[in-house]
Amino acid sequence: MRLRNWIGICGVFISAAWPAAAVEPLTTRVTPRTAFAPVDVAIEAFIEPDERNRLVAFEIDSGTFYAHSELELEGERSARIQFARFRMLPPGSYEVVVTLKGATGERARQMRAVQLW
Secondary structure, eight states: OHHHHHHHHHHHHHHHHSOOOOOOSEEEEEEOSEEOSSEEEEEEEEEOOOTTEEEEEEEEEOSSOEEEEEEEOOGGGSOSEEEEEEEEEOSEEEEEEEEEEETTEEEEEEEEEEEEO
């Protein structure tokens, strides 16, 4: 019985010291990445539930064309996937930026490139 207790206590200490798997608060997917214009560009933001999540911002910029959209979040009660669609974009090389914001500022940011001909 003592050996089993000792093994259990050691297991608790080892698991407490073991690093937790790092989970990204934000990942994104942009479709299409290349296409012939004019075309709609869809952006999906996969957001890990967290009480600090307050807003997700979507930006698309080519230097000659800019569009922006923001969605308010309800912390950990928000849907895990947030979505924005920018319609009929003209030709250009675009930078897509998705920013996750919390009450104290930016929590995560991801950038993607889109080429429209």
